[in-house]
Amino acid sequence: xxxxxxxxxxxxxxxxxxxxxxxxxxxxxxxxxxxxxxxxxxxxxxxxxxxxxxxxxxxxxxxxxxxxxxxxxxxxxxxxxxxxxxxxxxxxxxxxxxxxxxxxxxxxxxxxxxxxxxxxxxxxxxxxxxxxxxxxxxxxxxxxxxxxxxxxxxxxxxxxxxxxxxxxxxxxxxxxxxxxxxxxxxxxxxxxxxxxxxxxxxxxxxxxxxxxxxxxxxxxxxxxxxxxxxxxxxxxxx
Ligand SMILES: Nc1ncnc2c1ncn2[C@@H]1O[C@H](COP(=O)(O)OP(=O)(O)OP(=O)(O)O)[C@@H](O)[C@H]1O
Ligand SMILES: [Mg+2]
Numbered sequence: 001x002x003x004x005x006x007x008x009x010x011x012x013x014x015x016x017x018x019x020x021x022x023x024x025x026x027x028x029x030x031x032x033x034x035x036x037x038x039x040x041x042x043x044x045x046x047x048x049x050x051x052x053x054x055x056x057x058x059x060x061x062x063x064x065x066x067x068x069x070x071x072x073x074x075x076x077x078x079x080x081x082x083x084x085x086x087x088x089x090x091x092x093x094x095x096x097x098x099x100x101x102x103x104x105x106x107x108x109x110x111x112x113x114x115x116x117x118x119x120x121x122x123x124x125x126x127x128x129x130x131x132x133x134x135x136x137x138x139x140x141x142x143x144x145x146x147x148x149x150x151x152x153x154x155x156x157x158x159x160x161x162x163x164x165x166x167x168x169x170x171x172x173x174x175x176x177x178x179x180x181x182x183x184x185x186x187x188x189x190x191x192x193x194x195x196x197x198x199x200x201x202x203x204x205x206x207x208x209x210x211x212x213x214x215x216x217x218x219x220x221x222x223x224x225x226x227x228x229x230x231x232x233x234x235x236x237x238x
Pocket of ligand 1 (some may be wrong): 027
């Protein structure tokens with residue numbers, strides 16, 4: 001693999017703390033790793049280890065205190081507000097743990113919201129089929145199960161066909177069977193569209209389906225492993 005591909009996404013000496021004086025808390029204490037283009041990367045770590053903080057910085061929602069993130073050789077901090085907005089809108093998909101769907105828009109419309117942001121959106125009907133939501137496309141979020149709502153939120157993020165898909169505990173609120181279906185969906189999306197995926201989870205078993213496993217503890221990377229023998233989501237058990 002060429003060197004520049006290996007370093008599609010680079011996290012370099014990243015530091016981030018919150019608060020000041022006595023209540024100051026250092027959350028990221030010099031974090032380093034890189035992710036290759038198209039890689040399925042799983043980020044593990046105990047609660048409070050800074051996983052969401054890191055995703056927010058990669059997502060351009062929050063800034064670091066020092067160090068930097070670069071994507072395809074461009075440092076995020078050098079982009080400026082206009083380019084950063086464009087990066088968030090067009091090149092990044094973000095799946096939140098709590099879905100964050102728009103309550104008065106139906107399934108199809110919620111996904112269209114994501115499509116409007118992109119110059120090169122995926123075909124919505126095709127995606128609705130991939131998501132297993134085609135028959136539910138005219139339902140409102142409150143008429144859907146939790147797993148279906150999470151599918152819609154994945155659809156909204158993926159319809160942009162983003163370069164990078166960030167997923168924060170996408171199965172955190174779901175039961176075993178539904179979790180496996182959602183993991184399989186993210187796996188299929190990664191294979192079909194080739195997006196670089198960074199997925200946060202508490203669940204150690206999920207690491208086996210990843211190309212790349214990163215474990216965080218005390219604000220730093222404690223384990224960084226490329227999986228040469230990955231298992232498909234359908235075969236995971238926990
Ligand atoms: N905006 C903020 N202001 C102050 N402290 C914050 C802020 N955001 C996060 N923190 C603190 O930073 C630490 C890391 O939080 P973060 O949400 O990144 O953890 P996490 O690894 O995602 O945990 P979890 O697995 O529980 O979601 C926590 O101690 C949290 O209280
Ligand atoms: Mg979190």
